[in-house]
Amino acid sequence: MSTQAKNFGFGEDETMLRDSARKFFTDNASADKIHRLVASDPNIHRSIDCVWDQSLWQQIVDLGWTAVCVPEAAGGIGMPTVAAVALAEEVGRVAFPSPLLSTFNATFVLNHCQSEAATLALGEIAEGKATTLALTNSVGSWQASDSDVTVNADGSLSGSAYFVQDAKKVAQFVVSANTDKGLGLYLVDSAATGLTIIADGIIDLTRDQAHLEFSQASAIELAAPGTGVAAIEAAMPAILSIVSADMVGAGEWLLQTTVEYAKTRIQFDRPLGFFQAVKHPLVNVMLDIDRARSLTYNAACAYDSGNDDALKCAHMAKAQAGDMAVFSASRAVQFHGGIGFTWECFVHLFFKRQMHNQVLFGDAKQHRALLANIVMGAAA
């Protein structure tokens, strides 16, 4: 087991990056502004649109955030995963619609591809080319080996990838596809002929998701057949840390917003927060967030340290974050009372983001089952 930093690797640079991100989002992404942007149409049968602020995304690119986890050799900054985790936490705290987290996740996988094409793709990411992973099959399996895409004899792709995050915001996809020599990874441009992006109608207003149909779509090989599963699995602790960090940030917004409401809303001549039926569950939400936050930093740090336990740490983080996400969101709606049940209250943005986060890359039960297989061995 490698040595791990006491501070999880949060040095001065990482803290400065986190603080500048917090300021950026405070200045540019208030809940009111995000709500006006993404929640203008409450119609349950609304058309499926991808709404986001591309000028803010350009500013994020200019700030260099997409380059954070790209190695210096590939043209990036080469910061530790905890730096991306810090940014993801700030993104979650404002439920910010952007392809930043998807781009981080693609970066982690590309970092394990060891091909010239992957290095080139990383360089493009560093320069701001938004990228996302397309790894999931029709039943939403997170098993790295499961894919409904196949590689044709001419190197093009056919088949479908499902539950692809931020698909309408990105410029390219990292796609897992089967060959007779095993799974490989392929880069497909979003404008490639033979690719159709069909947006999903999703609950989370702050994201977009799609399924991709490939019909002899041109593709560049990133990881050779037979090496794709290893690349995905190697990146998984970092990916789980990123999604957990988003949940921690969103959880903290839900907690603090509900606490503020509980201080000001008067019933029975008292602020709601006076009552222990409200106070104690809010404390429980805090306990759950703190657990998730520490486990997330630990997972990212274990990954950065090349620790053998990194996957185990990541299962713990995502399992805890999953349960916390549901709990923080449900208590926020409940304690906001009638107003919390309405479209006009901003809580629903975060509530829905947490619902989405909970299942993204596997829910709590799944991660506990995987953790049990590691620490207890498989069940007879």
Next chain:
Amino acid sequence: MSDAQKKDTAEQAEFRAYCQDWLAANHPGRPPVKIPQGALELSDPDALAWLKIWQKSAYDAGLIGCDYPVEVGGGGKTNCQAIANAEMQRAKTPYLPNIIGMGMAAPTVFFHAQDEVKQELLPKLLSGEHIWCQGFSEPGAGSDLANQQTFAARDGDNWVINGHKVWTSLAHFADWMILLCRTDKDDKYNGLSYFVVPIKEALDKGVTVRPLIKLTGETGFNEVLFDDFVIEDRYRLDEVGKGWAVAMTTLAHERGAGPLVTPSSGGMSLEEGKSVSTNNPLSLIDLAKNQPRDGKTAADNDVIRDDIMKLLIRREAMVQNGRRAAVPELTDHPMRIALQGKLVATELNQDMAELAYQIEGMASSLYVNDDSAPMGGQWPLSYMNSFGVTIAAGANEVQRNILGERVLGLPKSK
């Protein structure tokens, strides 16, 4: 090399090596008598005597009280107690018997007593020669601790104390007590004062100690009655009327949120040949693997597996929270993690013990007086005893009030 070792200062590194050498040569070995799960359950004088010898030898070697100044019997070191604790844990030593003394009385005396009182009391407290107990709770002052009715009346240079303390762990062995009582009946919080009192020498001379029997059938805590007990004024800590503030020093350290690290040792298994650790979820895995269930083992049952993993995750979160609490940039409020400590540790312990006895199945019905009881009946006993700590030191409901009010800023529930 562990993470902790790598970050040692020169003083700490030298001290760690010294601790390791000393412990390798001076581990006390197996106890000649049966030792209960924790110091608060001590009822056999022989068990206490053996543990006191261990504490004295560790103190004489400099492993206890390392961070206290030399003038008060300490080691005069900086941030070394945590190192001694870790090394004692690693060496699987017995626990220290004077836990209330070291965890609560010592820091309170250190921060609030006159210098001569510190010099008089702290050396024998740290060495374990004097056992201490805590006189806070009363029949009418449990979670509402400030509702103290025990009264100290001024009489020249002395105080005359009358009242009734309850749930007083170790009072039957204690030489000294930290005592919170009322000196002004008209002011709830500013009417409290704080004393240290030599109860053993006053037994049957103004002090009566009566055992209370816990729901487990064990003794270990007591009620203590004061009847015109006289104490010198120099044993008052801080000013008259400042007892509540002094008590906060005690409680902060009790919750592990005070500035001084409490000396502690442990790790030794209580039963020869049995490695049951009632505070680590990994021991539940061993238990489950050896417990038949539905034609397989309990470790093959998906629900049991899920439950064990939940506890394992909570345990790891506790460890990682401790790591994060030491990094100010990563904590939104300085007390946010520290004030969670008592709550999360005691509830984890309780939930572990509950799951363990369920894993044991029907055999968990057997108690410690039955030779067939699995693990000597330690798990169901641990479950029953776990309520002692979810209630004591401010019931966990009070802890949630404290967290809600001090950390989240919610309005006070009183």
